[in-house]
Amino acid sequence: MRLSELLPGNTAVVREVEDVGSADPIARRLRDLGFVAGEPVKLVTRGPVGGDPLLVQIGFTRFALRRSEAARVWLQAAGATP
Amino acid sequence: MSSAETALRIALVGNPNCGKTALFNLLTGSRQKVANYAGVTVERKQGRYVAPSGRVVDLLDLPGAYSLDAASPDEAITRDVCLGIAAGETRPDLLVCVADATNLRLHLRFVLEVRRLGVPVVLALNMMDAAARRGIRIDIAALERELGIPVIETVAVRRAGARALIERIDGPLPALPDAGPADLDLHAEVRRLLAATVRMPTRTAATDDAIDRVALHPVWGLVLLGVLMFLIFQSVFSWAEPLMDAIENGIKALGAFSVAALPEGPLRSLLADGVFAGIGSVLVFLPQILILFLFILALEESGYLPRAAFLLDRLMFKAGLSGRSFIPLLSSFACAIPGIMATRSIQDPRDRLATIMVAPLMTCSARLPVYTLLIAAFIPQRTVAGVFNLQGIVLFALYVAGIVSALAVAFVIKRLRRDRSEHALLLELPSYRWPHPRDLAIGLWERAWIFLKRVGGIILALTVLLWFLSSFPAPPDGATGPAIDYSFAGRIGRALEVVFAPVGFNWQICIALIPGLAAREVAVSALGTVYALSGSDDTIAAELGPLIAGQWPLATALSLLVWYIFAPQCLSTLAVIRRETNSWRNVWIAAGYLFALAYAASFVTYQVTRMLTS
Numbered sequence A: 001m002r003l004s005e006l007l008p009g010n011t012a013v014v015r016e017v018e019d020v021g022s023a024d025p026i027a028r029r030l031r032d033l034g035f036v037a038g039e040p041v042k043l044v045t046r047g048p049v050g051g052d053p054l055l056v057q058i059g060f061t062r063f064a065l066r067r068s069e070a071a072r073v074w075l076q077a078a079g080a081t082p
Numbered sequence B: 001m002s003s004a005e006t007a008l009r010i011a012l013v014g015n016p017n018c019g020k021t022a023l024f025n026l027l028t029g030s031r032q033k034v035a036n037y038a039g040v041t042v043e044r045k046q047g048r049y050v051a052p053s054g055r056v057v058d059l060l061d062l063p064g065a066y067s068l069d070a071a072s073p074d075e076a077i078t079r080d081v082c083l084g085i086a087a088g089e090t091r092p093d094l095l096v097c098v099a100d101a102t103n104l105r106l107h108l109r110f111v112l113e114v115r116r117l118g119v120p121v122v123l124a125l126n127m128m129d130a131a132a133r134r135g136i137r138i139d140i141a142a143l144e145r146e147l148g149i150p151v152i153e154t155v156a157v158r159r160a161g162a163r164a165l166i167e168r169i170d171g172p173l174p175a176l177p178d179a180g181p182a183d184l185d186l187h188a189e190v191r192r193l194l195a196a197t198v199r200m201p202t203r204t205a206a207t208d209d210a211i212d213r214v215a216l217h218p219v220w221g222l223v224l225l226g227v228l229m230f231l232i233f234q235s236v237f238s239w240a241e242p243l244m245d246a247i248e249n250g251i252k253a254l255g256a257f258s259v260a261a262l263p264e265g266p267l268r269s270l271l272a273d274g275v276f277a278g279i280g281s282v283l284v285f286l287p288q289i290l291i292l293f294l295f296i297l298a299l300e301e302s303g304y305l306p307r308a309a310f311l312l313d314r315l316m317f318k319a320g321l322s323g324r325s326f327i328p329l330l331s332s333f334a335c336a337i338p339g340i341m342a343t344r345s346i347q348d349p350r351d352r353l354a355t356i357m358v359a360p361l362m363t364c365s366a367r368l369p370v371y372t373l374l375i376a377a378f379i380p381q382r383t384v385a386g387v388f389n390l391q392g393i394v395l396f397a398l399y400v401a402g403i404v405s406a407l408a409v410a411f412v413i414k415r416l417r418r419d420r421s422e423h424a425l426l427l428e429l430p431s432y433r434w435p436h437p438r439d440l441a442i443g444l445w446e447r448a449w450i451f452l453k454r455v456g457g458i459i460l461a462l463t464v465l466l467w468f469l470s471s472f473p474a475p476p477d478g479a480t481g482p483a484i485d486y487s488f489a490g491r492i493g494r495a496l497e498v499v500f501a502p503v504g505f506n507w508q509i510c511i512a513l514i515p516g517l518a519a520r521e522v523a524v525s526a527l528g529t530v531y532a533l534s535g536s537d538d539t540i541a542a543e544l545g546p547l548i549a550g551q552w553p554l555a556t557a558l559s560l561l562v563w564y565i566f567a568p569q570c571l572s573t574l575a576v577i578r579r580e581t582n583s584w585r586n587v588w589i590a591a592g593y594l595f596a597l598a599y600a601a602s603f604v605t606y607q608v609t610r611m612l613t614s
Ligand SMILES: Nc1nc2c(ncn2[C@@H]2O[C@H](COP(=O)(O)OP(=O)(O)OP(=O)(O)O)[C@@H](O)[C@H]2O)c(=O)[nH]1
Pocket: B015, B016, B017, B018, B019, B020, B021, B022, B023, B033, B034, B035, B036, B037, B038, B039, B040, B041, B042, B062, B063, B064, B065, B126, B127, B128, B129, B130, B154, B155, B156, B157, B158, B301, B433
């Protein structure tokens, strides 16, 4: 499952961040911000128009991400241990 | 005294919004801008202080960066200084890496990145007060041991909050840190450090969660945002009024008093028609500008602005902007220049350019005097629906018109570019914070001072120049009309009137538009001077409103109001666009489209109003 498909209020664990195209600067930045394998992530809420952007909690920080950005983040299947 | 060569060179680095500038201000006594969102500082700022030992310290405040792998122009500045590749600058002797103690999962990673630069590093663990309030416990000694660099607790918003840091810096330079293995997984290392040294009851602050449940609610969040914005413009009008009246009467009395003693002649005319009529008419707007800034400062410090950006991102994205454009555009309500500078924190170059191009459409505070003068003169003072002030509503509408046209222009830019590629948002939402009354007061005082300096400097100079151009050459003997008709300014105004007659501007307005190029407020003081000189007796500042109310048709007033929504005439803004985009082409495009829009919109307004009112 991707982060963009997570339901509000739910928590999951990051598996990896996928590059879109080669040397994807957005994916690189997401990894720098802490979207790395084993990191718990929570979808706090969604934006008012069209459910975009997403408000995501990673570590102790909250980030607003667009759906297209969040779609780069793959989550571990529920129940899987990091 | 130590010379600059022996001065210790230190740079403050760290993630955005961790309190670097607050520390910088505390150490150097400067007053650089501090606010509660990522990307406040966008250029390097230098300051100095004398350490207790008498040693001079040159301190550099840098933009915040999430990573040395820079993703935006402001991060590139920090990277270049850290790596020692910034033009004309040697590498700092010491890096003070600042980290927010409540946000260590993110901030420690950057510390680890800085640790391997090969420069001595001290870690300043800032916001220890907030950490203590949330029950976060950090084992400083253990952290210091594990990191291999000195760790100092600081509270940058308390007067003595950096004492330990000052003392540590004053001691011997710390040894070069051990960078650890080259392939060290920084995230894994941060987790290890956290597990070993930090106890944290909850990952987020309970108050943030509670406020966000309302502030970011799909319905209530938007309602709250709308109400907030509307209230600001209502209060700019209704709260300021008594204060403005007081200033107005004061200037009137002062003007009458100082002019009375003077004999009839050029000096008296300069004082009465130039200084008091011109400057006085601008000075009255101080209260409104301060009220606007009070709200902006409080919002900036509260941490609400990135939330507003979150709520509006989708809308702004559809229009070809980004939620990240929100804060630069909001700053442009104060003045487009800091607004355009603030776009440096936008990662996407296309979003950044679009934001720069539409920033001049945000109604800057220099336009407030023009709006207020015309609204007060032409819009009846009435209460609508029991509570709202009609004049306040019109002011709000003018601001909204600016915003709507900015969205429309951005949309057109997007269409012309046929841009289908992806744009990044990646916006951090900080913790909420109460604005400090003392900081607000200092901020307002600073604003008032800037305004007064502007009035006493460029505005006074232009007003005197305009008085001169409007008074000379003197009319020939036996002339019948007002003297101004024969002056340079009168002739220029008459010549320009040909161009502006279709939008309803008379020659007095045409004259006022020219000095307005250098400072928009001068349009008001220029009208004050021009009308004072063309009147038969010495009318003083405050009477400009009723005067134009009697002389201008409504269509002209509305047309001028609309003109100022677009008002392309601000040379400093164009200069900043040149500098920030490094292109004259963009300057010409901006100036050209703003002028075209202003002319077209004023034309329509004038002609339609004339049809309706005749
Ligand atoms: N409670 C508390 N707040 C602090 C402290 N230091 C800074 N702040 C607040 O943190 C926010 C950010 O401070 P800044 O100094 O602007 O942060 P910065 O690191 O310069 O941010 P950028 O320039 O965006 O990188 C402001 O709202 C400050 O008032 C502190 O020690 N305690």
